Amino acid sequence: MLAAQVSVARADAERGKQLYESRCIACHSVDENRVGPAHKGVFGRKAGSAKGYDYSAALKKSRVIWNEKTLDRWLANPERLIPGQKMGFSVPDAKDRADLIDYLKTVK
């Protein structure tokens, strides 16, 4: 019972991939810049630095480095983390964010 409870709380990259393919796919893909920047290598990358993507001024000058904490804050409320951003989309549920972030760690 305790082990099952622990596994439910742990981030789930497979579930994160499913969430990515239903929530994020409108604007993003792993390999290509589309409406949003490509996510390949996003974990550990400086915000606003995907090659070839036309970022907002806010993202270009941001010093945020994408890690678990900053991605969680970004997905919860992008405008609060980097005012002037142009994504606008948020992920209200903490478990959804954790799973998405766990998936994003894998896209290298």
Add this chain to the structure above:
Amino acid sequence: MVTSRRSFLNRATLSAAAVALLAGRDALAASHTGAKGDASSDIGILNTALALEHEGINAYTLGAQSGLLQKPVLDVAVRFQSDHKEHRDTLAGAIRKLGGKPVDEKPLAEYAKALHADTLKTQADVLNLAARLEMGATNAYLGVIPSFKDSGLAKVSARLAADEALHWAILNNALGKPLPAGGMPFGA
């Protein structure tokens, strides 16, 4: 000829309805003048949505030009593209009303590369791509609703989400895929 005339008239009526969505929203611009930051935020989100519509329109162009779609599926794709053009015009109109500049459409070749159009080999491939984009768009429009400063724009976003969900449902059915496991599959 009659069909195309009727279609033209329908498009004109639909465009007027889209503009009517924003009727009385002149107050929208006025209400934002004293708070420039608010307008910039809504304009940014609207332009992201407009970029989404540009991509959707071009995705359907790629599908139609692929030669892979057969009637009546081709007719449905053209109709859905027409809906996205109406969305585009509605969003561009809202952006201009707020004093912003609508984002430009990219060349078709850029969309073809980004969407891996060269991998589309069958009608089902095209429909699967369209269905994925429509599902994503539904979730995107629902997901940005809390971010709008103006509740009228939030309603526009909800209506656009409804169109995308309609598209997804028809495409999903055309592909012979099952219904979602439960209610409320979008916008979690």
